[in-house]
Amino acid sequence: MELYNTLTRRKQPFEPADDPISMYVCGITPYDDAHLGHAMSIIIFDTLRRYLEWSGRRVRLVYNFTDVDDKLIARAADEGTTVAELAERQISSFMAEWRELGIAPADVHPRATEEIPSMIDLIAGLIEKGKAYPAGGDVYFRVRQMPGYGKLSGRSLDDMISAEPTDIGVEKEHPMDFTLWKGAKPGEPQWESPWGPGRPGWHIECSAMSSRYLGEQIDLHGGGMDLIFPHHENEIAQSEGHSGIEPFVRHWMHNAMMQVGGEKMSKSTGKIVRLREGLDRYGADGLRMFVLGGHYRSPLTYSQVSLDAAARGAERLRTAATLPLVDGAGDIDAAAARERFIAALEDDLNTPQALAVLFDLAREINRARADGQAAGDARDALLELGGVLGLGFAGVSASGESDAGPFIDLLVELRQQLRGAKQYDLADGVRDRLTELGVALEDTRDGTRWKRVQPELEPEEAVPTADSLVESALRF
RNA sequence: GGCGACGUGGCCAAGUGGUAAGGCAGGGGUCUGCAAAACCCUCAUCACCGGUUCGAAUCCGGUCGUCGCCUCCA
Numbered sequence: 006m007e008l009y010n011t012l013t014r015r016k017q018p019f020e021p022a023d024d025p026i027s028m029y030v031c032g033i034t035p036y037d038d039a040h041l042g043h044a045m046s047i048i049i050f051d052t053l054r055r056y057l058e059w060s061g062r063r064v065r066l067v068y069n070f071t072d073v074d075d076k077l078i079a080r081a082a083d084e085g086t087t088v089a090e091l092a093e094r095q096i097s098s099f100m101a102e103w104r105e106l107g108i109a110p111a112d113v114h115p116r117a118t119e120e121i122p123s124m125i126d127l128i129a130g131l132i133e134k135g136k137a138y139p140a141g142g143d144v145y146f147r148v149r150q151m152p153g154y155g156k157l158s159g160r161s162l163d164d165m166i167s168a169e170p171t172d173i174g175v176e177k178e179h180p181m182d183f184t185l186w187k188g189a190k191p192g193e194p195q196w197e198s199p200w201g202p203g204r205p206g207w208h209i210e211c212s213a214m215s216s217r218y219l220g221e222q223i224d225l226h227g228g229g230m231d232l233i234f235p236h237h238e239n240e241i242a243q244s245e246g247h248s249g250i251e252p253f254v255r256h257w258m259h260n261a262m263m264q265v266g267g268e269k270m271s272k273s274t275g276k277i278v279r280l281r282e283g284l285d286r287y288g289a290d291g292l293r294m295f296v297l298g299g300h301y302r303s304p305l306t307y308s309q310v311s312l313d314a315a316a317r318g319a320e321r322l323r324t325a326a327t328l329p330l331v332d333g334a335g336d337i338d339a340a341a342a343r344e345r346f347i348a349a350l351e352d353d354l355n356t357p358q359a360l361a362v363l364f365d366l367a368r369e370i371n372r373a374r375a376d377g378q379a380a381g382d383a384r385d386a387l388l389e390l391g392g393v394l395g396l397g398f399a400g401v402s403a404s405g406e407s408d409a410g411p412f413i414d415l416l417v418e419l420r421q422q423l424r425g426a427k428q429y430d431l432a433d434g435v436r437d438r439l440t441e442l443g444v445a446l447e448d449t450r451d452g453t454r455w456k457r458v459q460p461e462l463e464p465e466e467a468v469p470t471a472d473s474l475v476e477s478a479l480r481f
Numbered sequence: 482g483g484c485g486a487c488g489u490g491g492c493c494a495a496g497u498g499g500u501a502a503g504g505c506a507g508g509g510g511u512c513u514g515c516a517a518a519a520c521c522c523u524c525a526u527c528a529c530c531g532g533u534u535c536g537a538a539u540c541c542g543g544u545c546g547u548c549g550c551c552u553c554c555a
Contacts, residue, residue, distance in 0.1 A: 014485090033555065046555035076553070158550075164483055165551070207553085229555030230486095236554090261486080262549065271554055298504070299494060303487075304548065311493050314505035321504080324518065349495095357495045361503035368520085375512090375520050429514060436516075447517045454518085 011257035021224035025063035031228035035095035040277040042263040068111035117210035140176035142188025158234035208239040291316030297356035325367035333379030339386035
């Protein structure tokens with residue numbers, strides 16, 4: 006398999022050395038609800054993981070939560086709750102949404118706050134080696150001790166210095182030295198350490214957790230492109246600085262950002278669509294197909310039109326995969342489809358091409374069904390390959406409305422009687438009303454089927470919170 | 482300012498040297514009581530200019546435009 010490696014800036018064979026393959030994906034900071042941008046990232050890495058496992062490779066996946074940081078602290082204070090409570094609440098809702106999205110759980114979901122001792126060990130080790138130094142209650146990483154610093158993001162220390170805003174009143178030896186340990190401030194979560202009470206800096210948790218759960222050298226490390234600098238650059242510095250082993254990560258993989266209204270979808274740009282709403286509106290398969298319909302290294306622009314198109318496409322595959330048909334092998338060349346599918350994913354995870362294979366299969370299956378021909382092999386292939394992309398073919402189901410089913414069935418049954426009596430005006434009226442309510446009817450030879458269609462959804466304008474206003478004011 | 486990515490039909494999006502996958506939408510048919518679903522047919526010369534080549538969307542140079550990172554961020 007070939008994958009683009011951010012470190013070498015080219016596509017190259019993915020050659021894992023570990024069995025199972027060691028894979029670490031940077032998770033999220035659980036201070037607010039997940040949005041479609043987070044979903045994009047998790048869907049891509051979940052798909053890679055599923056494909057690797059399906060193709061016979063074993064994988065050990067670690068997906069972390071950074072459950073202590075400035076935003077979490079600010080948000081918790083804002084809500085009058087504790088960081089731990091807020092994080093717990095958000096993590097459990099993420100996990101529930103992941104499940105709905107068809108994300109297979111990682112082997113380990115470590116949390117920063119539960120890994121403090123490993124981080125302290127790591128920091129202490131770095132100090133011993135002269136790669137870090139305590140100053141004014143904090144501990145900083147000494148970037149000048151890392152000759153390769155900047156190699157992942159492709160910039161030199163000199164480039165960075167000119168762009169770095171000057172920190173005032175901080176005892177750093179070099180402007181680019183970054184924090185490993187932050188001295189405690191009143192009211193903030195804190196842990197004891199050799200350098201006094203405090204909390205870990207951002208970055209150190211991933212170095213600590215990846216080495217604890219996967220070893221000092223790992224096969225694949227993933228995350229969004231926005232993490233390349235400084236997060237992943239600093240992870241490399243910490244991990245390689247500590248272990249002396251290069252490379253810390255054999256293959257770096259980064260997904261492009263989701264855009265909305267011409268800019269990145271994120272809290273700070275103001276426009277987001279929550280994952281919760283996306284799931285309700287488009288369904289898990291619709292969202293996955295939207296994301297997988299583009300290449301993971303290209304930015305993906307959110308729009309209702311695009312999402313609707315993806316959801317209809319998902320519906321098309323579902324129809325092909327789940328409607329009754331004549332069993333038996335059939336004449337469709339499912340093996341050729343599998344080969345094309347595999348070739349697509351082996352080539353830097355080309356999911357748009359893999360999806361095209363599924364659509365081709367769907368057309369052939371539908372044709373066979375219409376002709377009364379068998380298509381069992383093709384249908385099985387569609388289900389199996391779709392599963393590799395995490396598609397469940399379950400259709401959209403609005404949350405909390407599942408109990409309406411029996412009543413819809415009743416209306417469908419009454420309408421059938423009207424049709425039997427040739428009362429078409431009344432029958433069509435029932436169908437139209439149901440459509441308006443989000444239930445579409447389809448009459449077939451074998452009876453009437455119904456399915457849900459969803460209401461509209463607009464991107465949300467993020468409402469400024471007190472802490473975000475204070476935060477932006479402080480920047481000036 | 483530095484680093485990087487991109488500009489393909491109405492929309493989304495593959496393809497990186499041999500005459501443009503797939504999806505959505507549209508048009509025309511078949512099927513249907515009518516619809517829907519499904520099937521068949523149909524719909525692009527790849528931002529612009531110049532160059533290399535027998536041949537370029539695909540390589541090189543330039544122009545215009547868009548976006549990301551450089552600060553919290555998937």
